[in-house]
Amino acid sequence: MRRHAISPALRGARTSLPVALVGALALTALPEAAHAAEDYTVQPGDTVSAIAARHGLRTVDILAGNALGWSSVIHPGQTIRLVGSAAAAPAPTPPPAAPAPPAAPTGYTVQAGDTISAIARAHGTTTDAVLAANGLDRSSIIYPGQTIALPAALAPAAAVTPVVAGLDAEQIANAQVIVRVGRELGVSSRGIQIALGTAMQESWLRNLDWGDRDSLGLFQQRPSSGWGTEAEVSDPVRATRAFFGGAGDPNGALTRGLLDIPGWEAMAYADAAQSVQISAYPERYAQWEAPAALWLAALG
Structure with a gap:
């Protein structure tokens, strides 16, 4: 939160890399396959991530093989050694498990300073679920001493990480x-x-x-x-x-x-x-x- 300035070098490192390069961090733990090293001459508009993708390699390996960092800048005419391992295809996402039937709600007595969202987090459920269980909406006010119904906590196994392009x-x-x-x-x-x-x-x-x-x-x-x-x-x-x-x-x-x-x-x-x-x-x-x-x- 910025009531301050960020150094040009640091800010340049955050903004000169396209979304695809940021997302390339997720590839570092993928299985490796051997790849014969060769040289490549940088063309105008090239980025390390684009070069890696074009040759089926991981960005992190090319950076390491050329003594480059994530903030390094490459230039047209520069020779890049294509070293490292081929990026393996991601494993298929397993289908989500069938949801368990909801358990009967329990009661909770509101304490001073409580909010619906804080109560939901503390009991492993969601704000929307607590609101629905009590016939409330987001503009509703709760009071100390009030009893509200608590739906069953969410089962951790039910959580499925979504796939979002460009993010790990x-x-x-x-x-x-x-x-x-x-x-x-x-x-x-x-x-x-x-x-x-x-x-x-x-x-x-x-x-x-x-x-x-x-x-x-x-x-x-x-x-x-x-x-x-x-x-x-x-x-x-x-x-x-x-x-x-x-x-x-x-x-x-x-x-x-x-x-x-x-x-x-x-x-x-x-x-x-x-x-x-x-x-x-x-x-x-x-x-x-x-x-x-x-x-x-x-x-x-």
Whole structure:
């Protein structure tokens, strides 16, 4: 969360790589097959990931074989050694198991400070399931001493990781957190897309334990700027709630989230993200508008 500037070198590393290169991280654990090494002369417009894909190789092997890093820049005329292993085809996704019949709901007595979403998380179920079990909607208010029905906890085995183009399992898990929190807070789909693209730009949708100065987490929020303690800004759920802000902002009035920006709905995608992040490179958020829409469509 950006009340600070990111160094050009670091920001360049995040934005010069296309989505396909970011997604190539997921290939590093795939089975390997031998491949004869040969030389390749870089052409205008080439990227390491594109060269790897064209020759059936893994990006990470070409980088390692040429002493390059993820932030390295290649130039037309440069010779690249095509070394490494062929990328194996992913294993077919097994069909999901048939859902078990729902168990009878149990009761819970509301405590001071409780919210439906917090109660749902604590009991291994979803906000929508608790609302449905009690005939409530997202605008309903609960009170201390009130008894609400709790549907059965979700079985862990029932969870199936969706396939999302350009994202690996870690990125998908973090994107799911952003989508879930946004839905719980009643944020529009466009607002959730802005959050997804912002997190991709700031952290590659990874819960980073490092960043510029004291920036941490999905949104690179800074403890020194009031976004919370190191542990708090490293909590994906809390960090997402702080990014959205509004009535559910865990920072209260100390920071300003997307829902606190007057007229954010009518802003350009990058301008809305920048209004929260205050980045030194505001134009770089725009590149994630179209991918974020696809991610949200896949994650629901």
